[in-house]
Amino acid sequence: MGLKSKVIQLERVKAFWKTLLGVSILTTGCAKLDTSSVSRLELIQNRGELHCGVSGKIPGFSFLGSDGNYEGFDVDICKAMAAAFLGDDKKVQYRPLTAPERFTALKTGEIDVLSRNTTFNLSRDSVGGNGVTFAPVVFHDGQGLMVKEESNVLSIDDLESSDICVGSGTTTEQNLNDTFQEKKLSYTPIKYQDLNQVIAGYLQGRCRAMTSDLSQLSAARSGFENPEKHIILNTVMSKEPLAPASIGGDQKLSDAIRWVIYALIQAEELNINKKNINLKLVEAKSNKNLTTLRRFLGVDGALGNKLGLENDFVVKIIQSTGNYADIYTRNLGPGTSVPIKRGLNALYKDGGVLISPPMK
Amino acid sequence: MKLRIHSNKRLLIQLLVLLTIISFLGVVLNNLVINLIRTGMGISFNWLIHPTGFELSEHAIEYSPSDNYVKVLLIGWLNSLKVIIVSLVFATILGLIAGSARIGKNIFLSQVSSAYVAIVRQIPLLLQLFFWYFIGFLNLSExxxxxxxxxxxxxxQGINLLGVKLSAEFSAVVLGLTIFTGASIAEIIRGGLKSVSKGQWEAFRSLGIQESIGLRVIIIPQALPAILPALTSQYLNLAKNSTLAIAVGYADLYAVSDTVITQTGRAIEGFTLLLLIFLSFNLIISIFMGMVNKLAIDKNIK
Structure with a gap:
């Protein structure tokens, strides 16, 4: 090769790298950090559809019904939000997610809201942790253990050096460890990624006990062949306040979600439910003295507008899903396949812990 | 001159491909950085030295929940390595037997082995793992x-082999990976042996050399160059497929990382580590097979 052609080649290589550099700068420069960032709430409203992440596998909470639609407590929470944000509780797209997937789905924007038996705790809420924002607690749960009647296990102490089936990537795993460590009991966790596998492992005798939230244990047991042959132990290993979550750092969206939940509770406090909402609305419109009711239902004031919603968003919610008690009774009430006593999930005035801040 | 145009065109195409790749990576990186800024999380690896707080069912070295994430990832790595090496050895043996049986003279064995290959290669590995675990092991009595x-x-509860206890999860993963990969290896062995010209077989047979000796001394050395590269890629596949262990509850590297990532919320860092560590498995296999390859070829030249 002559000197001349060598020089040409060198020039070519140089030009090549220059172009490369130019293009990479160009492409990395094209998407800018939008500091005036638009809230996801507006995104949802423009899209005309709410993307809601659910489990899809827990009867009573979120489960694919026989008609092919999702139903359950968590699903109704999604519906309430869609009714409030879009005026129509059918404008929801449900995304079934596993436990390890859920926060990534929120962060990447695949879903707007997570309504999936998610425990509210510090690590998940904080910026240095999972960095999501939690709405008020919608269901106060606790973690329990289920064993087979024939195993003769009566308390957690009988589970010394047993295999225990547990879902991976959940707070359940950590609570199990904390409880057993405190009691100085040894155990072997058999971890599965999915609740259905946990149940299969337990039913097939891989483990002496399975652990999960009490609500999920009751839900799982309702699907067993002989539910009465399985005992949920009295030990409650943790408090599990379950709450919907949205992406961190989006106040407009998280405020709107928060007040949808409070509206459900407030409606129960005011005894406004799915049956009487239209009557109450007529009553509010005709009687100017009912100021609290008029404000709540959006007849007076602009509570909805402050949140970026229609002023009558509460009416829309109650018309579609009813109040908190309606949702609870429909999915977890005595007549359902997963009856769970209201317990802590009753209103404060009925001995529970649910309370809504004033809606003014 | 014609040649010159041709090479320019080629250069242009290469440049375009490269630019596309670089732009794509640029966009991905850019989005990543912006999303990190938006959610207020930088990239950090400090969490690695915090205690994990979760127990593991299987650990080759001593472990307690007060140990840190580095240790738990190391244990996950060892668990994966264990599964990969054991399955790799068994799959090779199974593949050798099934592959040789297919071209052997015994019609019964050859039919059995071709049925095995046909069935196993057409069922997804995940289904096979579920089968071995939930239907195979968990259906056994206590x-x-x-x-x-x-x-x-x-x-x-698993297998008790001469006092060594292997968990049901470990056994199911090894069984599943062995049977699945064994079928592919059998095909590679068969193809390799078939690639040796018929004349070679006839030659040693006509010389009165025993079948097994002829196979070992004459056929296999000639088949190896065709077998080894494909075998390497099967081994690499096996290592990657081992991540399906999570489905049957085996605490492999991926299963451990899965818990680590959800607990710490450090998805980007966690997955980066996971990618790098998996690269390590495959580099080990590649280097090892490279050595075997060189040895086989050297032997052939001599």
């Missing part, structure tokens, strides 16, 4: 049964 006296005992 007390277990011992088909070969005290040598081996099978129960729904």
């Amino acid at each position: 007390s277990g049964f011992a088909p070969l006296g005290s040598i081996i005992e099978l129960s729904n």
Whole structure:
């Protein structure tokens, strides 16, 4: 090769790298950090559809019904939000997610809201942790253990050096460890990624006990062949306040979600439910003295507008899903396949812990 | 001149491909950085030295929940390595037997082995793992049964082989990976042996050399160059497929990382580590197979 052609080649290589550099700068420069960032709430409203992440596998909470639609407590929470944000509780797209997937789905924007038996705790809420924002607690749960009647296990102490089936990537795993460590009991966790596998492992005798939230244990047991042959132990290993979550750092969206939940509770406090909402609305419109009711239902004031919603968003919610008690009774009430006593999930005035801040 | 145009065109195409790749990576990186800023999380690896707070069912070295994430990832790595090496050895043996059986003279063995290859290669590995675990192992009774006296005992808790206890999860993953990869290896062995020209077979047979010796001394050395590269890629596949262990509850590297990532919320860092560590498995296999390859070729030249 002559000197001349060598020089040409060198020039070519140089030009090549220059172009490369130019293009990479160009492409990395094209998407800018939008500091005036638009809230996801507006995104949802423009899209005309709410993307809601659910489990899809827990009867009573979120489960694919026989008609092919999702139903359950968590699903109704999604519906309430869609009714409030879009005026129509059918404008929801449900995304079934596993436990390890859920926060990534929120962060990447695949879903707007997570309504999936998610425990509210510090690590998940904080910026240095999972960095999501939690709405008020919608269901106060606790973690329990289920064993087979024939195993003769009566308390957690009988589970010394047993295999225990547990879902991976959940707070359940950590609570199990904390409880057993405190009691100085040894155990072997058999971890599965999915609740259905946990149940299969337990039913097939891989483990002496399975652990999960009490609500999920009751839900799982309702699907067993002989539910009465399985005992949920009295030990409650943790408090599990379950709450919907949205992406961190989006106040407009998280405020709107928060007040949808409070509206459900407030409606129960005011005894406004799915049956009487239209009557109450007529009553509010005709009687100017009912100021609290008029404000709540959006007849007076602009509570909805402050949140970026229609002023009558509460009416829309109650018309579609009813109040908190309606949702609870429909999915977890005595007549359902997963009856769970209201317990802590009753209103404060009925001995529970649910309370809504004033809606003014 | 014609040649010159041709090479320019080629250069242009290469440049375009490269630019596309670089732009794509640029966009991905850019989005990543912006999303990190938006959610207020930088990239940090400090969490690695915090205690994990979760127990593991299987650990080759001592471990307690007060140990840190580095240690738990190391244990996950060892668990994966264990599964990969054991399956790799068994799959190779199974593949050798099935592959040779297919071209052997015994019609019964050859039919059995071709049925095995046909069935196993057409069922997804995940389904096979579920089958071996939930239907195979967990359906066994708790007390277990011992088909070969005290040598081996099978129960729904796993295998007890001469006093060494292997969990049901580990056994199911090894069984699944072995049978699945064994089928592909069998095909590679068969193809390799077939690639040796018929004349070579006839030659050693006509010289009165025993079948097994002829195979070992004459056929296999000639088949190796065709077998080894494909075999390497099967081994690499096996290592990657081992991540499906999570489906049957085995605490491999991926399963451990899965818990680590959800607990710490450090998805980007966690997955980066996971990618790098998996690269390590495959580099080990590649380097090892490279050495085997060189040895085989050197031997052939001599």
